[in-house]
Amino acid sequence: xxxxxxxxxxxxxxxxxxxxxxxxxxxxxxxxxxxxxxxxxxxxxxxxxxxxxxxxxxxxxxxxxxxxxxxxxxxxxxxxxxxxxxxxxxxxxxxxxxxxxxxxxxxxxxxxxxxxxxxxxxxxxxxxxxxxxxxxxxxxxxxxxxxxxxxxxxxxxxxxxxxxxxxxxxxxxxxxxxxxxxxxxxxxxxxxxxxxxxxxxxxxxxxxxxxxxxxxxxxxxxxxxxxxxxxxxxxxxxxxxxxxxxxxxxxxxxxxxxxxxxxxxxxxxxxxxxxxxxxxxxxxxxxxxxxxxxxxxxxxxxxxxxxxxxxxxxxxxxxxxxxxxxxxxxxxxxxxxxxxxxxxxxxxxxxxxxxxxxxxxxxxxxxxxxxxxxxxxxxxxxxxxxxxxxxxxxxxxxxxxxxxxxxxxxxxxxxxxxxxxxxxxxxxxxxxxxxxxxxxxxxxxxxxxxxxxxxxxxxxxxxxxxxxxxxxxxxxxxxxxxxxxxxxxxxxxxxxxxxxxxxxxxxxxxxxxxxxxxxxxxxxxxxxxxxxxxxxxxxxxxxxxxxxxxxxxxxx
RNA sequence: GCGCCUGUAGCUCAAUGGAUAGAGCAACGGACUUCUAAUCCGUGGGUUGGAGGUUCGAGUCCUCCCAGGCGUGCCA
Numbered sequence: 153x154x155x156x157x158x159x160x161x162x163x164x165x166x167x168x169x170x171x172x173x174x175x176x177x178x179x180x181x182x183x184x185x186x187x188x189x190x191x192x193x194x195x196x197x198x199x200x201x202x203x204x205x206x207x208x209x210x211x212x213x214x215x216x217x218x219x220x221x222x223x224x225x226x227x228x229x230x231x232x233x234x235x236x237x238x239x240x241x242x243x244x245x246x247x248x249x250x251x252x253x254x255x256x257x258x259x260x261x262x263x264x265x266x267x268x269x270x271x272x273x274x275x276x277x278x279x280x281x282x283x284x285x286x287x288x289x290x291x292x293x294x295x296x297x298x299x300x301x302x303x304x305x306x307x308x309x310x311x312x313x314x315x316x317x318x319x320x321x322x323x324x325x326x327x328x329x330x331x332x333x334x335x336x337x338x339x340x341x342x343x344x345x346x347x348x349x350x351x352x353x354x355x356x357x358x359x360x361x362x363x364x365x366x367x368x369x370x371x372x373x374x375x376x377x378x379x380x381x382x383x384x385x386x387x388x389x390x391x392x393x394x395x396x397x398x399x400x401x402x403x404x405x406x407x408x409x410x411x412x413x414x415x416x417x418x419x420x421x422x423x424x425x426x427x428x429x430x431x432x433x434x435x436x437x438x439x440x441x442x443x444x445x446x447x448x449x450x451x452x453x454x455x456x457x458x459x460x461x462x463x464x465x466x467x468x469x470x471x472x473x474x475x476x477x478x479x480x481x482x483x484x485x486x487x488x489x490x491x492x493x494x495x496x497x498x499x500x501x502x503x504x505x506x507x508x509x510x511x512x513x514x515x516x517x518x519x520x521x522x523x524x525x526x527x528x529x530x531x532x533x534x535x536x537x538x539x540x541x542x543x544x545x546x547x548x549x550x551x552x553x554x555x556x557x558x559x560x561x562x563x564x565x566x567x568x569x570x571x572x573x574x575x576x577x578x579x580x581x582x583x584x585x586x587x588x589x590x591x592x593x594x595x596x597x598x599x600x601x602x603x604x605x606x607x608x609x610x611x612x613x614x615x616x617x618x619x620x621x622x623x624x625x626x627x628x629x630x631x632x633x634x635x636x637x638x639x640x641x642x643x644x645x646x647x648x649x650x651x652x653x654x655x656x657x658x659x660x661x662x663x664x665x666x667x668x669x670x671x672x673x674x675x676x677x678x679x680x681x682x683x684x685x686x687x688x689x690x691x692x693x694x695x696x697x698x699x700x701x702x703x704x705x706x707x708x
Numbered sequence: 709g710c711g712c713c714u715g716u717a718g719c720u721c722a723a724u725g726g727a728u729a730g731a732g733c734a735a736c737g738g739a740c741u742u743c744u745a746a747u748c749c750g751u752g753g754g755u756u757g758g759a760g761g762u763u764c765g766a767g768u769c770c771u772c773c774c775a776g777g778c779g780u781g782c783c784a
Contacts, residue, residue: 459782495779599743667748
């Protein structure tokens with residue numbers, strides 16, 4: 153809470169200066185508190201004076217000095233406060249404050265870095281949501297890592313988050329899927345069949361057909377095609393869903409709800425939604441189809457709800473689906489979609505306005521993953537069956553490395569995933585760098601136990617903690633103190649990738665400290681102090697990896 | 709054509725409008741009789757695609773241009 157406390161101190165100083173007539177009463181701009189890059193600039197810095205300059209009609213440096221004059225240093229917690237050109241205020245923390253923060257961190261333990269900003273509001277993150285017609289591709293892996301980490305981040309700041317997978321199990325692609333399985337089934341029985349032009353040609357279709365054959369025998373061979381397809385659709389569908397669940401669980405992603413698109417048709421919610429729109433004059437007939445007036449809202453043009461052949465569109469289902477989410481009490485909905493769906497955002501937002509819930513839906517667009525092998529692009533198409541599945545990737549690269557790799561990139565940056573590179577990186581992937589720091593700390597503690605040292609000491613007294621005074625120790629401690637605000641900011645900005653960069657910086661400072669100083673030494677008091685510091689470091693690494701869904705191994 | 713995203717070191721990518729733009733990988737040179745060398749230290753590497761603009765300050769915001777990706781279905 154260093155930054156938060158400094159912010160309040162600065163605000164109080166501003167108010168005091170205003171009371172004294174040194175500054176004029178104005179609304180405070182949105183100033184920042186940050187760790188400066190250069191050590192000469194202290195431990196924390198704020199730009200408030202720079203931002204106030206124009207409204208106060210004074211030079212920034214003068215404003216900085218006025219604020220410093222009125223700054224109450226909170227019982228000597230600040231060692232030094234300086235104004236620096238062009239107008240920054242630089243804070244240097246006193247050792248007392250650093251000790252207090254370390255104790256607070258240790259006391260917080262598992263809950264250090266958690267906030268109550270969300271006030272227990274019920275939120276939902278929907279992600280992956282693949283068509284249940286085949287294995288997951290690499291892009292799905294990215295959404296899985298991203299959606300899960302985002303959900304965890306939001307939980308960390310106090311929202312109650314539900315993770316949901318929307319199963320697109322309705323529509324023509326399911327029929328095509330059934331037809332493809334049927335064709336492979338008959339092939340296995342030695343029949344000459346023409347494979348559907350638009351069918352799914354992946355090898356996995358044969359696998360599914362083979363499983364059906366093993367379980368059901370050839371009893372469907374002579375059956376009417378309609379009936380056979382209907383049965384195969386269900387059998388194959390089950391297999392695929394089970395498989396998706398298993399793969400995602402191996403990746404460490406567990407959904408609270410698997411929501412079926414078909415259920416919306418069966419429950420009558422789709423019909424009810426169409427009725428709702430018609431009653432409000434938001435839907436109309438044209439050229440044999442039913443259209444929604446999305447152009448009344450923010451969309452460019454109207455969209456079809458029911459095709460002229462009577463079949464409702466995916467969009468119609470989706471409106472019913474989002475009404476369902478609202479009815480389940482969701483106060484905020486995040487949909488994580490691939491960039492190939494971004495054209496869909498406007499119409500969905502229009503639909504949310506139409507059902508009276510503007511602003512509740514937040515669409516996050518994840519850019520595509522380009523799969524490469526040794527620099528050459530690999531085509532990914534379910535139709536041709538020419539693809540590397542997410543499972544294969546998971547087997548090759550491993551859960552932690554794959555997750556971490558996906559999470560180091562911002563969601564709106566397209567990602568090149570070179571399989572050869574990923575395999576090479578599996579040796580020196582940054583995830584191991586971070587995990588190694590954690591394992592090293594665990595190793596130190598084990599060594600301490602062997603030596604009969606009490607490694608469990610929760611709150612060493614001040615005269616012990618005062619021994620933490622070297623540059624490496626203080627740098628490490630200060631980095632730990634960035635964590636709380638970072639979690640909050642990453643959650644609010646929907647930016648889990650920043651946590652990975654933080655972890656690498658933190659691990660770097662720890663490794664450097666480790667090579668410079670011995671934790672367990674003949675000096676028992678210093679040992680106590682350093683043990684405490686490394687345990688604080690372990691807390692933060694653990695809590696942060698937990699949010700990312702990456703394991704924190706005790707040894708490597 | 710229009711809409712969204714992207715363009716930063718050789719490669720992959722960071723950087724809520726802040727001070728001298730940072731990591732990792734790759735390259736090169738060093739460090740283990742030590743609580744784990746999956747580590748550490750050092751060296752080289754940049755006109756942030758280009759041109760204007762906004763302001764105390766722009767990789768970041770605005771306009772235009774160039775390049776790439778994805779959309780622009782009565783597919784999902």
